[in-house]
Amino acid sequence: MRLAEIRRYPVKSLRGHSLREAVVERVGLSGDRRWMIIDQAGKFLTQRQHRKLAQIDAIPIEGGVELRHAQHGTLAVIFPDERAPQETVLVWRDTVRARIAGAASAYLSDYIGQPVRLAYLHDPKARTIDSAFGHADDRVSFADGFPLLITLTASLDDLNRRLAKPITMDRFRANLIIEGSPAWIEDTWRCIRIGALTLRIAKPCSRCAIPTLNPLTGEQPDGNEPLQTLASFRRDLRFGIMFGQNAIPDASACVFLGDRVDILQVGAPNVQFSQ
Secondary structure, X not given: OEEEEEEEOOEOOOEOEEEOEEEEEOOEEOOOOOEEEEOOOOEEOOOOOOHHHHHOEEEEEOXXXXXXXXXXXXXXXXXXXXXXOEEEEEEOOEEEEEEEOHHHHHHHHHHHOOOOEEEEOOOOOOOEOOOOOOOOOOEOOOOOOOOEEEEEHHHHHHHHHHOOOOXXXXXXXXXXXXXXXXXXXXXXXXXXXXXXXXXXXXXXXXXXXXXXXXXXXXXXXXOOOOHHHHHHHOEEOXXXXXXXXXXXXXXXXXXXXXXXXXXXXXXXXXXXXXO
């Protein structure tokens, strides 16, 4: 098995991009989901509420991030420093302090059509992982709940064989995509190594509506697919519809395309399907 793709998403729910190599920190890929769009109450916003967020590129630049849209224009946003206003922001059930990048407010508010702001997670140790699945010192960025999402090309191939129209892996917004394994074998993994990086597999990833959206336009071309088909054979009794595995790094390391993937520990499948 080998690492076939590395993907980073600098701003939560905006477009991501592929990398040839990446530094993996305890909170995930360096620069992954360190920014997040929030409403006036400080609650996070994603493509679930505003599908057209899929049309904005987020490109890391020296000193910050650049937002690009074909019609709405380009805006460079610098990392907010200690003088920037701070707020308590909400990511699912977690609250965390973040700095507000005021320069992005007008650009994003005008595009979305409601007052919003761009928050930056300046303290990577600020948000803890659910203690039921991680250690006391595990941390996560503005990702949904875990530092990394791992998917397998073989599992996507098996799903595509069941779909009327095949889809691409970017529907699932994974960070590390692995090839060369049997489909769904990831359910049995407990600890793996990718090059110099060791990862604990924390829990299967439950899927929301975002995989039904075109990752470049935000349109929903095939109704409730692929969720409808996934639900027919990948519905977990506890967590919902499953695709991919959430993972936690044990330490920082670099990963490179083509890195060998070794399975260090396995167990019974960590999914429970209805009969």
